[in-house]
Amino acid sequence: MSIAISLNEVRKSFGPTEIIRGVNLNIEKGERHAIIGPNGAGKSTLFHLVSGRYNLSGGSVSLNGEEISNLPPYEIYRKGLSRSFQVTNIFPMMSVFENVRCGIMWSKDYKYSFWHLVDRERELNERTQEVLAEIGLTDRQHVPAGVLTYAEQRALEIGIASAGGADVIMLDEPTAGMSHSETDQAIALIRKITEGKTLVMVEHDMGVVFDLADRISVLVYGEIIATDTPENIRNNKAVQEAYLGAEAEHA
Amino acid sequence: MSNISSAQSAPGSSLFKVFRPWIFLAVLLIILPFIFSSGISVYTMNLMGIFIIFALSYNMLLGQGGMLSFGHAVYFGLGGFMSVHFMNYIEYEIFILPMFLVPIFGGIIGLIFAVIIGSFSTRRAGTVFAMISLGIGELVAASSLIFVAFFGGEEGVSGDRTMGPNVLGFDYATDVEVYYLIAIWAFITIALMYMFSRTPMGRMANAVRDNEERAEFIGYSQRKVRFISFCASGFFAGIAGGLFAINFEIVTEENLNALTSGVVLLMAYIGGVGFFIGPIIGAVVFTLLQTLLSNYTEIWQLYVGVLFVLTVMYAPQGLTGILAMHLPVIRMKRVGPLLMPYLRIGIPTIICLIGLVGLLETVHHVRSMPADQTMMSLAGLEFDTHSVLPWVIMVVFTVVGGFVAKSQAPQFREAWEEAHAPVSSDGGSAK
Incomplete structure (x- = not known):
């Protein structure tokens, strides 16, 4: 299998504080990859670095073998990462239908x-209806997205991200x-939309992670301490100490 | 118009249904001068048509694209100046061109300047954009008094619209002929601006307005989306300026300064920036206030200002928003139960307003007239501003009216909510 996303010595600091401290990670095409780690480990920051929201302080990121470090988000999206x-993070005043349609355009x-007049583009509107059916919001399509319930907004969030048919989908x-x-x-939905695609997700719910992921990376204080199958991660001593142990203490 | 909200029309809607508002608009534009044929009403309608285009172009920025501009008159004014120069070129036969094509050149100059200024001002929305637009507005207004060759200094540039080859016998000697010229341009530009809002570009303008960050994560550069909206807006503002030049045959510095920029903001906001037809209603209301109210009172601008402040505070959706709030009530056929509450709150409110207006007018009269001229007439009533009784009556009107209106507010709100309570089959579609 070839590599979808490759991170090479990725670093990010905000002022003197280094949040991501040299991450190396290869995510293979077609795998479902979860990134876990305690609060403040830098999981979301890592996401922002890959998707172009933040600029890198060091290292490089490539997508399907193509360098995407420090490109603006829309360029990265056009290369197939959503x-x-x-x-x-939706378009609150526009209808649910419009939200999805904008994600496809x-x-x-x-x-x-x-x-082009959007209402006359049959294929575009049909695809929009397909996505709406997938995320279960067909009945709510004329409602402004801002008034949806929380769970519906989360579904729409995933819908917008997957609507454009990107090969690599990252869910935070x-x-x-x-x-x-x-x-x-939500798990069923994620399964459905990521079929045949590469999924990278940050998740706190261990049930979801062990249910969905083919491989798991554990991020602790800006470094990846292990990348392996769920089974091996569960039995990994370092992980248990650094992460699962900490969770157990809380419980 | 059935499409006042941003909801998309159902795919199965018949062709007639789509075109109905446009047919209605075309017929309305044709018959209006037959209904309102006096000189003042044709003058008012001409101004309305120009301001409708101008306000709609402004709303491409504010309502559709989320860009608050304090300098939109730049494109209107420059379009006007370019057009008046073209009118003179036609007069001196440098170009042979029918007069009705002149606004295109206004539009082109508006577009050119929008490209230049938009290339750096659309980098960010919000405060940065607003400040740059204000600065550019002041800059252009100031340079208009410096570059006399193009802007004609303080007296402006004047032209003659009756020149050039006649097409179909129109020589624009009368205002009604100009009315039809403006009406045709208004129809075309309203249709184009509406269609623009229904293109992928127009949809993304809304998306960037709502959430510029997310727009970048679905493939669109927020800057480029804003830039294209900005250019289109400048183009249509320039056309409006060109029509202004033809209508008044003179363009001055006043047409591109901050005052005109403020007027267009007022029109769009009072009408309602959240709706496509909002600025149309705003332009109509504003022009009516400007031309009619100014016949009766010198302080009409105060009333417009108060209307604007009240809109911002209590009806941010504008007049169109207030109308749109009544649509579901009308659709559910619940207007009847609302009539009484409306009367009960409306009559005291009107009494309160009469008192307030009376007070304002009398104060203005006392302040602006020579000391010995104490008699004034208001709505046909003659009274002495230095006697006590009129003041007492007006204060009583204001206080009692205001108090009664306030006491009626709870029952009104209750009736309103009752009328809006969803019926079981209503899916809660908004607007």
Whole structure:
């Protein structure tokens, strides 16, 4: 299998504080990869570095063998990497339908067109309806996205990220703040949309991680201390000490 | 218009349904001068048409793109100056061109300047954009008094719209002919601006307005989206300026200074920036206030200002927002139960307003007239501003009206909520 995302000595500091301290990670094409770690380990920062929201302080990132370090987010998206956000990040005043449709437009090659009328583009609208059906928001499509319930907004968040058909999808805590039944639905949804694609996710819910992930990386204080299959991670001494142990103490 | 909200039309809607508002608009534009044929009303409608285009172009920035501009008159004014120069070129037969094409050149100069200024001002939205627009507005207004050759100094540049080849016998000697010229341009530009809002570009302008960061993560550069909106907006503002030049045959520095920039902001906001037709309603209301109210009172600008402040504070969706709030009530056929509450709160409010207006007008009269001229007439009533009784009556009107209106507020709110309570089948669709 070839490599989808490759991180090479990636570093990020905010002022004197180094948050990401030399991360090396290869994520293979088609795998579901989870990044776990205690609070403040830098998981979200790592996501922002890969997706272009932050600039790197050092090292390099490549996507499908192509260098994407420090490119603006829209360039990275156009190369086939799409992401969702931990804090819901949608277009609140636009309808749910419009939210999804905007997520599809670039992939359908409309670019900045002002010579197509969106309502007349049958294929675009059909694809939008497909995505809406996938995320279970068909009934709510005319509602402004800002008035959706939390769980619905999370589903829409994932829908926008996956709508454009990117090969690599990064989800930042997709089930954060959800109830058990909502989490189960979210897992099913993630499974469905990432079929045949590469998934990278940050997740706190160990149930979700061990259920979904093919491989897990453990990030502690800006360094990856282990990358392995769920089974091996569970039995990894260092991981237990650094992370799962800490969790157990809390419990 | 059925498409006042941003909801997309159902894919299955018939062609007639899509075009109904446009047919309505076209018929309305054609028959208006037959209904309102007096000189003042044609003058007012011409101004309205120009301001409608101008306000809609402004809303491409504020309502559609989330860019608060304090210098939009630059593109209007420059378009106007370019057009008036073209009118003179036609007069001196440097170009042979029918007069009705002149606004295009206004649009082109608006577009050129929008490209130049937008290339750096659209980098960021919010405060940065607003400050740059203010600075550019002042800069251009100041240079208009310096570059006399193009801007004509303080007296401006004047032209003659009756020159050039006649097409279909129109020589624009009368205001009604100009009315139809403006009406055709208004129809075309309203349609184009509406269609622009329904293109991928127009949709992304809304997306960037809502959440510029997320727009970048679905493939669009927020800067480029803003830039394209900005250019389109400048183009249409320039066309409005060109029509202004044809209508008034003179363009001065006043047409590109901060005052005009403020007026267009006022129009768009009072009408409602969240709706496509908001600025149209705003432009109509503003022009009516400007031309009609100014016949009756010298302090009409105060009333416009108060209306603006009240809109910002209590109806941020503008007049169109207030109308749109009534749509579900009308659709559910619940207007009847609302009538009484409206009367109960409306009559005292009107009494309060009469008192307030009376006080304002009388104070203005006392301050602005010579000391010996104490008689004034207000709405046909003659009274002495130095006697006590009129003041007492007006204060009583204001206080009692205000108090009664306030006491009616709870029952009104209750009736309002009752009228809006969803029926079981209503899916809670907003707006």
